[in-house]
Amino acid sequence: QSALTQPRSVSGSPGQSVTFSCTGTSSDVGGYNYVSWYQQHPGKAPQLMIYDVTKRPSGVPNRFSGSKSGSTASLTISGLQAEDEADYYCCSFTGTDIWVFGGGTKLTVL
Amino acid sequence: EVQLVESGGGLVQPGGSLRLSCSDSGFTFSGYWVHWVRQSPGKGLVWVSIISGDGTVTRYADSVKGRFSISRDNAKNTLYLQMNSLRVEDSAVYYCVRDASMHMDVWGKGTTVTVSS
Numbered sequence: 001q002s003a004l005t006q007p008r009s010v011s012g013s014p015g016q017s018v019t020f021s022c023t024g025t026s027s028d029v030g031g032y033n034y035v036s037w038y039q040q041h042p043g044k045a046p047q048l049m050i051y052d053v054t055k056r057p058s059g060v061p062n063r064f065s066g067s068k069s070g071s072t073a074s075l076t077i078s079g080l081q082a083e084d085e086a087d088y089y090c091c092s093f094t095g096t097d098i099w100v101f102g103g104g105t106k107l108t109v110l
Numbered sequence: 111e112v113q114l115v116e117s118g119g120g121l122v123q124p125g126g127s128l129r130l131s132c133s134d135s136g137f138t139f140s141g142y143w144v145h146w147v148r149q150s151p152g153k154g155l156v157w158v159s160i161i162s163g164d165g166t167v168t169r170y171a172d173s174v175k176g177r178f179s180i181s182r183d184n185a186k187n188t189l190y191l192q193m194n195s196l197r198v199e200d201s202a203v204y205y206c207v208r209d210a211s212m213h214m215d216v217w218g219k220g221t222t223v224t225v226s227s
Contacts, residue, residue, distance in 0.1 A: 001172050003154075036213040038155070045205060045220060046155065051213035089155050093212055097160055097169040099145070104154040 004029065004090055004102035011108040017078040020105045022090030023071060028100055030071030034093035037066060037075045040104075041086045049088075050075060077107075085109040112136035112216050114206045119221030126196050130221055132189040132206030137216075140164065140184035143209040146191050148202035149220075156202075159191065160209065174200075196225045 005023040012018040020037075022029065029035055035053045038046035048057050050066035053073060063079045073092070077084055090102040118130040132144070146158040159170045159180040168180050179192040189206055201224050208216040 003156075034212040038214070040155075045217040046214075047217070048213060048215050051210075051215075057215065087154075091155075091157070091214070097167065098171075099157040099160070101147075101155045101157055 001094070001098065001100055004092060004100055006088075006090060006102035006105045008103070009106045009108065011110055012077075012080045013110045014080055014082060016080050017076060018080060018107065019077075020075045020088050020090075020107075022073040022075070022092075022102045024073075024092055024100070025071055028071075028092040028094040029068065029073050029090075031095065032093045033068070035066070035068060035073040036091045037064075038089045038091065039084075039086045040089065046089065080109055082109050112208075114208060114216055114218035116204060116206045116218045116221035119204065119223045121224045121226065122196055123227050124196060124198055124225055126225070127192070127194045128196065128223060130191040130193065130204055130206075130223070132191075132218060134187050134189075134208075137208075139182075139187040143167075144182070144189050145207040145209055145214060146180060146189075147205045147207050147214070147217075148200075148223075149205070150199070150202040153202075158204070161189065193223070196223075198225050201225045 037050040040046040053068045089104045161180045177195045182189045203220040205220045206218040207214040
């Protein structure tokens, strides 16, 4: 149950696009299309942003999109806004009802 | 409004026990699998455990297996996490999270557990 690998920090200017990576193995990210992404502002509970690799829950802006290639999943935010500054975590199903998170990426909006 | 509310956190000495509870409102509790996820101060999210809607299936992270036990009472719409043999590294905010078919869609606000002498 090793954590998925995420870069510790990413930054971008308002209006730009940023992409977060989430690298796992064939036993988790590469083996299932059950990757989800969560946004967490300081002192708040996480919020679901993307599920099943590419799907957006209702209420999440279409500026947020997800994808996957092999054992690496990605979250892209286009048209970056100040309120997007937060921590972002990926999560993957690993089989037999076990789950694993990434270490999280801190997004700074410059 | 769909929500989950955790309780039971507090300060406990190493080796001690604590039972967390999570109550729901706004949805059919028994129809959902539910996770516990924790976050140590300044650290990332860590998956802890999951239980099926009927309580017959339970799974645990290796780090808590044999020490933590997840259960639920659907008649009371309540989920539990019994934590035994607590360690300093178990100190964290513990979140109760609804599973909506392979993703976590509703999060509680969390309850804080501090393990310290």
